[in-house]
Amino acid sequence: MTTFERDPQLLKGVLPMLVIGLLGAAESYGYELVTRLQAAGLTGIATGTVYPTLSRLEREGKLTSRLVPSPSGPARKYYRPTAAGEAHFRDALAAWGDLGVVVSAVAAQREELR
Amino acid sequence: MSATLTLTDRLRRWSYLQDVELWLDPMSRRRRREVLTELRVTLADAAADVGMVQAIEDMGRPRVLARELVEAEPRRRPSWSLGVLGAGAVLLVAMLAGMGYLFGMTDALLGVGGGTAEGSFLGIRVLTTATEGELSWELAGWSWPIFVASVLALLLCARAWRLARR
Numbered sequence: 001m002t003t004f005e006r007d008p009q010l011l012k013g014v015l016p017m018l019v020i021g022l023l024g025a026a027e028s029y030g031y032e033l034v035t036r037l038q039a040a041g042l043t044g045i046a047t048g049t050v051y052p053t054l055s056r057l058e059r060e061g062k063l064t065s066r067l068v069p070s071p072s073g074p075a076r077k078y079y080r081p082t083a084a085g086e087a088h089f090r091d092a093l094a095a096w097g098d099l100g101v102v103v104s105a106v107a108a109q110r111e112e113l114r
Numbered sequence: 115m116s117a118t119l120t121l122t123d124r125l126r127r128w129s130y131l132q133d134v135e136l137w138l139d140p141m142s143r144r145r146r147r148e149v150l151t152e153l154r155v156t157l158a159d160a161a162a163d164v165g166m167v168q169a170i171e172d173m174g175r176p177r178v179l180a181r182e183l184v185e186a187e188p189r190r191r192p193s194w195s196l197g198v199l200g201a202g203a204v205l206l207v208a209m210l211a212g213m214g215y216l217f218g219m220t221d222a223l224l225g226v227g228g229g230t231a232e233g234s235f236l237g238i239r240v241l242t243t244a245t246e247g248e249l250s251w252e253l254a255g256w257s258w259p260i261f262v263a264s265v266l267a268l269l270l271c272a273r274a275w276r277l278a279r280r
Contacts, residue, residue, distance in 0.1 A: 029155075029156075029159070030152060030155070030156040030159070031156050031159035031160050031163070032159075034160075035163070046172040046173070046174060047156060047160055047169070047172045047173050048172060048173040048174030048178070048179050049174075051152075051153070051156065051173075051179070051183075052179065052182035052183050052185075052186055055149065055183055055186045056185075056186035059186050059187060059188055070155075073155060073158055074151060074154065074155050075155075076155055076159075077152050077155075
């Protein structure tokens, strides 16, 4: 995978979609989600970036959570998307796809002019 | 993923969360407790993986993390503890300025051979006696300028206008 510095603003915009997407595949607690995002390719993503996003999505009603007792400490909070969260994911994914088409078209035009 | 934390790691986590809690003041107490509990668990999970020092570093600066968490809240409350800090800072500055005034007055009196003089500092009457055998100050009255500045600092630092948005 090519390594390059990601634009923090771009990441901030796309992170809710990625979080809901991953949680839709399988519920997770905070740190587990960070490791899943890292495994998905966001290698530099920090806990301090993900946690406020989780908190915001839950407060906006796009995620719901449940406490699961942990054998080695306090209960962990597992998150999963609500119906509103799933709808948001579908919309965000479609918007991302549209944007990707525009970016590809602009890149193709540049290649043609060279 | 959590493992038993060493005493040092517990202290590091406690210290970090204390800093975060200070900036979470605009949250309700119940919500703040929820957030801190989850951060405590998350730090323990991360520490088992990368060590507590790295786990704390990955969380970012306490103030930045707390600000983002507070921004995620649908309703923000005034931050009264920051308001008290702001008012305290104004009182401290006023006290230091007042001490400067008293010492300056005393110095001037001693410079002319001693005696008693009366002055006023931001509305507070000051009676200074400075002779070879006696050094005393008498303060009387109420300083409206200091009171108003302290109240303004309290309201501004606490962002008291958030009360009106409910």
